Amino acid sequence: MAEPADKGPAVDSMIVSHRYYRGQLAQAPMLVRELRAGNATRIRLVIGHVYAVVLGLQNHDRDEDDLLWPLLRARIDPPPEAIGRVENQHHQLSALTTRVRQALTDLLADADLTMCEPTAELLTELSEAADAHMLDEEKTILPLVAEHLTATEWTEYAARGISRMSKAQRRYAKSAMFAYCTPDEQAIMLAKLSVWARLMWQLHGQHVYPRHLARIHGR
Incomplete structure (x- = not known):
């Protein structure tokens, strides 16, 4: 084959x-x-x-x-x-x-x-x-x-x-990269996840970077 x-x-x-x-x-x-x-x-x-x-x-x-x-x-x-x-x-x-x-x-x-x-x-x-x-x-x-x-x-x-990243740093990096993706790129990333992983991402993962950014900017 x-x-x-x-x-x-x-x-x-x-x-x-x-x-x-x-x-x-x-x-x-x-x-x-x-x-x-x-x-x-x-x-x-x-x-x-x-x-x-x-x-x-x-x-x-x-x-x-x-x-x-x-x-x-x-x-x-x-x-x-x-x-x-x-x-x-x-x-x-x-x-x-x-x-x-x-x-x-x-x-x-x-x-x-x-x-x-x-x-x-x-x-x-x-x-x-x-x-x-x-x-x-x-x-x-x-x-x-x-x-x-x-x-x-x-x-x-x-x-x-x-x-070289810790688990927390990996979660931050994945969330940050997602935030900088176009909608089409985000859709491709999500399509690679299982239903359970996609649910966990939507509930928790995607919010890591926005929450960090809010702290940095004092919001």
């Missing part, structure tokens, strides 16, 4: 991830600027959230460097210039995310929040750089991934990111 044909990697999932990072990074400068001295609980909540987003972006890029680019270089001869270009962008983003993470750590220890504005400006710089990079990646790299990688290789790449 013939083996079923490989349907190829589901690269649309990366586009959804990019929407999440774009959305969160765009909101981050405002969240930092709105912090007020004396509200320690909210300061920890907001800085923790922004820090997690920035760290997630850094890990996202590192996984691509470690797993995707070597496969593309091995499959395409000569390797397209775009691979080297996005690698260089990752190096620049990594340096910037490291600076942002340090700024957020310092801000957490700054009782008077004097570092709010410099930190917000760094976050704006990161947001703009990450947005330009992700647009380039979606235009030039994802078509190469779709053509030259298998679905199994893509699943292994995605599994690396999932493996």
Whole structure:
């Protein structure tokens, strides 16, 4: 019996991830600027959230460097210039995310929040750089991934990111990705669930991200 044909990697999932990072990074400068001295609980909540987003972006890029680019270089001869270009962008983003993470750590220890504005400006710089990079990646790299990688290789790449998450972080990530899906993409995700799993998702899972977002924005 013939083996079923490989349907190829589901690269649309990366586009959804990019929407999440774009959305969160765009909101981050405002969240930092709105912090007020004396509200320690909210300061920890907001800085923790922004820090997690920035760290997630850094890990996202590192996984691509470690797993995707070597496969593309091995499959395409000569390797397209775009691979080297996005690698260089990752190096620049990594340096910037490291600076942002340090700024957020310092801000957490700054009782008077004097570092709010410099930190917000760094976050704006990161947001703009990450947005330009992700647009380039979606235009030039994802078509190469779709053509030259298998679905199994893509699943292994995605599994690396999932493996570093706790159960709570996985629930948050799934709910957040769902929120950034289009209605058609959401319908496809739900169609893959059993009736029981879909019911549990509708009752609990899909609300994890909106509830977190409401806390972050003080609603």
